[in-house]
Amino acid sequence: MISPGNEAALIARVVSGDRGAFDTVMSAHQDRVFSVCLRILGDRERALDATQDTFLTVFRKAGQFEGRSAVGTWIYRIAVNVCYDQIRRAKRRPSVPIPDHVDPSDPAAEAAIESAALRPEIELALSALPADFRNAVVLSDLEGLSLPQVAEVLEIPIGTVKSRVFRGRRLLALQLGNQNTS
Amino acid sequence: MHKHDLDLIAALAEGSLDDETEARALLESCEECQAEYRSQLEILTILSSAPPAEMTELEKAALHRDLWTELRNPSTNAPTGPAWYRWSYVAAGLFVIVGLVGVLSGQLGLGSGDSAESGEITETTSDLATFSADEGSEAPLLDAAPAADGADAESAPTTTMAAEEAGPLPYAEFAEQARIARESSQRSAPTLSSKEDIDHCLEEAGLTDVKVVEELVLDQRYLLVMPLDETSEQTVTFIAMETCEIVYVDE
Numbered sequence: 354m355i356s357p358g359n360e361a362a363l364i365a366r367v368v369s370g371d372r373g374a375f376d377t378v379m380s381a382h383q384d385r386v387f388s389v390c391l392r393i394l395g396d397r398e399r400a401l402d403a404t405q406d407t408f409l410t411v412f413r414k415a416g417q418f419e420g421r422s423a424v425g426t427w428i429y430r431i432a433v434n435v436c437y438d439q440i441r442r443a444k445r446r447p448s449v450p451i452p453d454h455v456d457p458s459d460p461a462a463e464a465a466i467e468s469a470a471l472r473p474e475i476e477l478a479l480s481a482l483p484a485d486f487r488n489a490v491v492l493s494d495l496e497g498l499s500l501p502q503v504a505e506v507l508e509i510p511i512g513t514v515k516s517r518v519f520r521g522r523r524l525l526a527l528q529l530g531n532q533n534t535s
Numbered sequence: 536m537h538k539h540d541l542d543l544i545a546a547l548a549e550g551s552l553d554d555e556t557e558a559r560a561l562l563e564s565c566e567e568c569q570a571e572y573r574s575q576l577e578i579l580t581i582l583s584s585a586p587p588a589e590m591t592e593l594e595k596a597a598l599h600r601d602l603w604t605e606l607r608n609p610s611t612n613a614p615t616g617p618a619w620y621r622w623s624y625v626a627a628g629l630f631v632i633v634g635l636v637g638v639l640s641g642q643l644g645l646g647s648g649d650s651a652e653s654g655e656i657t658e659t660t661s662d663l664a665t666f667s668a669d670e671g672s673e674a675p676l677l678d679a680a681p682a683a684d685g686a687d688a689e690s691a692p693t694t695t696m697a698a699e700e701a702g703p704l705p706y707a708e709f710a711e712q713a714r715i716a717r718e719s720s721q722r723s724a725p726t727l728s729s730k731e732d733i734d735h736c737l738e739e740a741g742l743t744d745v746k747v748v749e750e751l752v753l754d755q756r757y758l759l760v761m762p763l764d765e766t767s768e769q770t771v772t773f774i775a776m777e778t779c780e781i782v783y784v785d786e
Contacts, residue, residue, distance in 0.1 A: 376599070383595065388588040401594060405602055412606060471585055483748045483761060483771065494582040516538075519545050519575070520785055523706065524771065526574035527783075529581075530714045 355381055360424040367415040379408050386432045392491040393436040395476050403439055407432040422505055429506045433488055478528035486521030493518045548575035570707030709783035739779035
């Protein structure tokens with residue numbers, strides 16, 4: 354794990370065109386970026402596209418990173434914005450297609466893809482959430498960020514995060530319809 | 536219920552309370568609170584058991600490869616997105632230039648303009664309702680027809696007042712109704728199939744200046760609408776598609 358100070362130094366080296374530094378940053382964060390994109394978008398191909406777009410933006414905007422937040426928070430913020438842009442362009446499809454570059458001779462790859470998928474009913478329920486609530490729930494309950502971290506990523510007050518997470522869970526529960534009031 | 540009560544319920548479900556006495560007492564005294572707690576706990580349990588989402592090694596290699604291919608591209612200011620989307624910007628730029636000037640030679644610069652580039656959050660919930668229908672989808676996401684006097688500061692009170700007049704259910708009751716309907720073997724077919732039908736339904740429900748966020752919610756039984764004005768209170772209103780009545784308001 355890279356310390357925050359070292360990460361900020363890496364970003365500075367990215368600004369100066371250090372490819373190795375960028376690869377290091379990318380390797381450190383690509384799984385989390387992909388994860389949040391997949392959970393928000395619900396589609397593996399679009400999540401891969403969004404992951405690429407996120408790191409393109411990280412590279413191009415590295416000079417604008419001011420160090421006021423952790424590098425990971427900044428990258429998460431970019432990823433969420435990229436996903437917002439994708440959602441604007443296409444309706445969210447709760448499917449997990451096998452991407453073209455999956456090696457058919459690699460059973461582990463297909464297994465990894467299938468195992469990452471949420472249950473279909475949960476995907477459908479997530480897809481029906483308004484984006485603000487979905488993003489808060491994804492960051493908090495699927496990605497495991499603390500409420501202050503979610504607030505920092507989404508640039509909203511902690512109280513708003515609490516409200517969106519609470520209401521998002523409530524709406525999900527309605528969608529799943531498994532209330533047992535007995 | 537007060538905000539403090541909801542915070543307590545959420546914290547109890549998350550297991551983050553050092554002392555659960557107050558929260559437990561709240562649940563014992565309030566049926567609505569119990570329903571809220573069950574929802575929170577149910578979802579937390581489901582989501583916490585979700586498998587990690589990871590790229591395969593092949594996907595990671597493809598990501599690095601494609602990324603560096605893109606970064607080596609001379610047009611490094613190209614907008615983000617899939618290849619076809621980038622080319623649509625090129626086509627649009629050509630059209631504008633030719634239309635404005637008539638004679639231009641040389642390569643055109645491409646601007647991105649995406650919110651992602653700025654690294655700032657721009658919430659685009661309002662844009663969700665303006666997508667055109669995808670092929671094969673049952674119904675498009677549609678904007679409600681705005682009121683004649685346009686969206687204004689009254690939009691939130693209009694929504695709230697209509698909800699109060701229509702008598703929406705409390706959460707526990709609505710959740711139970713939704714559960715029963717979901718488990719029912721008799722599923723109602725969608726009754727709203729056109730923008731006109733949806734606009735009429737919203738009008739019947741007394742709602743103006745709202746956007747339809749999702750149709751086909753809860754087994755196609757409800758429309759889910761939110762205020763067009765994103766600066767107003769972000770209530771989420773469920774409208775029964777069969778009766779066009781406001782059934783539940785989440786706020």
